[in-house]
Amino acid sequence: MFAHLLDAARYQFDPMHTFSSRSLIDVFTVVPLFLQEGGFSYCGDLCPRPSWVTFSYIRAVRVLFTWREIENSSIMSEMEEFTRAMIRSLIKFIVIVIFFAGTMFVFETLGDLPGGSDKELSTGMGSTSFMTMCYYTFVTISTVGYGDYAPSTVLGRLFVIAVILGGVLFFSIETGTIMAIAKLSATGKGKFTPRNPKAKHVLVIGGGVVSGSISVLESFLLSLVSSSHGDKVPEVVLMAPKGPEEEMVALLNTRWATRANIKYLWGSPASVADLERARISNVEICFVLADLNNHPMREDLQNIVRAAAVYRIYKTPMLVMMMEAKHIKYAVQAGIPESMCCGLDDLEISTIASSCQCVGLSTMIINLALPDIEGLDEYEPQDAWLEEYMDGASKELYGLQLRESYTGKDFCQTAREVYEDCGVMLIAAQDRDGQVVMNPGSRFIVQDSTVFFCIANDEDSLESIRRHEGRDWLIAYENNRNAAIEQVQTERRRIAATMSRPALLALSELNDVGNEMGNFGADGEEDDRKTAYISRTRSVAKSTATSKRGGAMPVGVVGRAGIPRGGAMGRLGYPRIKKEEKKQKPVQPLPSGSDALFEEEEFVSLPQCQEEIVKRGNHIVIIGLDNTGSLFPQITSTVRQLRTQVLPTPMTSIPITILYERPVSSKILEFLAEHTNVVYIQGSPLKLRSLIRAGVDRCAKLLVISGSGASGGGAETIMMDQDAILLQSIFESQCALWSHMPTVICELQVPANIKQLSEDVLSKTSASASIEELNVKTTFSSKGTRTHLRYASGLIVHRAEFSSLFAAAYYTPGVLDLLKSMCKAPQSPFSSIVWKIPANKEIIGKTFAQVFSEMIKIDAIPIGIYRRINPKKGNTLPIVYTCPDPSAIVDCGDCVYIMASIDWCKSHAMYTEGIFDTPREEVEREEILFIPRLSQIHEANDGEGRDEQALNQLSIQLQGMGEDGTLREHGKCPLGHRLKPICTPDEGWACDECSLDSVPAGTSMYGCKKCRWVCCMECYDTHDVSESPYEPSIPTLPRNDMSRRNAKYLSDDDRNSDT
Known part of the structure; x- marks a missing residue:
């Protein structure tokens, strides 16, 4: 009764509400129930005794009405629509069962109505009647069938027919409703319902x-x-x-x-x-x-x-x-707002270009930003290197504000104290301009509002040093950035106020938009006309050369001006290109027998200056894998970063060769002409002829930039990287013929495609391994995308992972600014970037904590170790160890990643010696003078067994390695090549690579031990250090006239005979 009064009050006692379904249910269910309980003792003949007949079960229908009202309110708005539909169907089912069961119970208890009883006849089936047969027929065709209980009254059987019809309709309708909701949700036309309504x-x-x-x-x-x-x-x-x-x-x-x-x-x-x-x-x-x-x-x-x-x-x-x-x-x-936008090319191209100067940086950056690698708790013996790699990959980037006790100290002092206290490595800070600066040095004084970025194991390790928990530091970070933006806007408004037409200010800011990242109208009409012209020129050259060569496929010529004698490249212009076409001679066909190896192709645009670059070697080759011409912005951006003016001259003087299939526009040629020793070759990167002409067999670094992957065709993911996989296969099949294997940094579209590449086929130790050994070796690390050895060494860059870096900004806002600062080109000599310095006598044998403590005092921050090749641990390639354990030992042959300015690297030669290549132009004279001496030595070795005599007659002044094998100051290679640490536990320096044909294979140069296999661990393990002093040796030439091959690529028989 109270509920009825509340319901009536809800409708403001509207008279019409009395005839609503809710009111009628209340009347027919509550009033009889109240009467049969004797609520009116004076009713006399109206209710002489309590009645067993009750219709209270009908009130179950009110439950369904109430649930609909709840759904229409905002209480259930947080519940998923499919879940609400399931609950609604369950309530309907319960209400129907109660209603049908109660009604059936009343009918069967009351019996048949007067005059409505069924007349039965005795038959073979038993007592039957027409109504019984109707009931039997209906329950049979409805597939319900008889049960243990069946109604015996006519009214009951009629009601059962209605029940069966209602049940079938109910389940059909509700099933269709639920399926429609599920289909709607599956197609995305539903509404999102969170699991936790309070969470965003x-x-x-x-x-x-x-x-x-x-x-x-x-x-x-x-x-x-x-x-x-x-x-x-x-x-x-x-x-x-x-x-x-x-x-x-x-x-x-x-x-x-x-x-x-x-x-x-x-x-x-x-x-x-x-x-x-x-x-x-x-x-x-x-x-x-x-x-x-x-x-x-x-x-x-x-x-x-x-x-x-x-x-x-x-x-x-x-x-x-x-x-x-x-x-x-x-x-x-x-x-x-500009702070809400980030360019992907800033991260992708800068990381790839920086990896060319600092191999392994891409792996370090991505591992710091991405979450921990899961599923690797135990390692096989051949994967022992994973212990250190996984420890570094588990490190994460965090933002924080330090406690007030650090205010007023310089950055380096603060970084040293924080690292000694809790092992947290401060690497960057936000300056007064709101920018994230890597290692600002001792000149940077910590302010109360300064925001820092650090590398740590987890967030718990920050408890003792940070001022606020959670993301409270983000408030200060945004305030600093907004203050800097406001200053810029204030200055902008001031300039606009002085202009007669302020709208021109915005126009002037957009003047250089088209040229900032090297996109020089590659899609414009002018380039279409130039492309058509070049294509026609190539066709004419093709037909002319074919007639002169007797039908052989020509090599078309669309080249550039050659490099002048001094090595600098003149300014390129389109008329000069056409002049060069007339001067260029067609490339002669290869001798018979080599045609199968060097396949003919439609065109290779080869400038004359490229021959000089290839002859010298040690250059950088940039390969574009795309046939749409969309990689020109990436290529020009890479060249711009490699040619940053503030970088040391030895780094910016390394020649660069670009191999791309698309014809280049005049604007891009003009851009390339502004940089010295940069050559563009138009040719197919998947043709061996183009690769050899670009000098991939003699280069030092090789960057492979992947395009959009649209040429892969279909939905098969492996085809997204078909060109990169084929290119890697070419390198693997030809590396045994090359004098050395360059450092190949390749970009892949799909991370899972790295599993198609072998882990160690490009390593030094795999060159002498048999095919059976390479096939048998399948490591656990090769099954992952971020544990693959090529990725761990920084030789593979996953393009898809750069989009994952944006997800890292959800947990650490500002991380994208930090990562861009780590890989972007330096803006001034005082800008800090990441360097990879070889471990010298000042570092070798010390723990990383000791190295960090010593170098932070001189404004350099070590952030990782590039572990050398160690076949005993299973890494046949070097690996990146980010933020090593403080007790980790720096071994001989390792390199250390540091954050320091360019000015610092120039002024601390004791640490940076070896990271700058000596310009080739300065040693040409020394090479020419030394070659005749080597020729005399070769004559002394021609089959007369006078190796030792030739060795005694050879007098070469070598510095750096004492008679007792100890390391001295950096010496000088007799041929003038740059020196690098040898990859054995010996402390010494070895000649990097010898690209001169007159130097015989197996020639041991400066700093080598008796065995000529400088990087052969097996030979080193069997060699007795005290057996003989470390001195140069000129062993016998290998058999089969293979004098141009590097010793490390000889066969096992040649190795055993010459060692």
């Missing part, structure tokens, strides 16, 4: 979700929702204006995606209704991912529109991935 979630939009590679999106999500983040993992909503494809559905059904509650919504960021379905008001940050396979300009503009549509209405914090950093200004003009 992440929204991901952009071309990376709409049409991007699923491997890139998977890498981003894996980094974002990794279980290593613990309770901080957010729920994720993906939104795209189409239904999920098969690959997307498979991704969402994975165990880790289901655990993290990653949902897909079919909608547009420009639709307010779709954003409300994604609960935009509860979004913590919105990521706008780019489709790496799309055209950069087109993709960036589309993502700017998407981001602006969200930010304009809701002001949601976001991070927009721009394919090219120069397009960020367009985003700013659209109303998106």
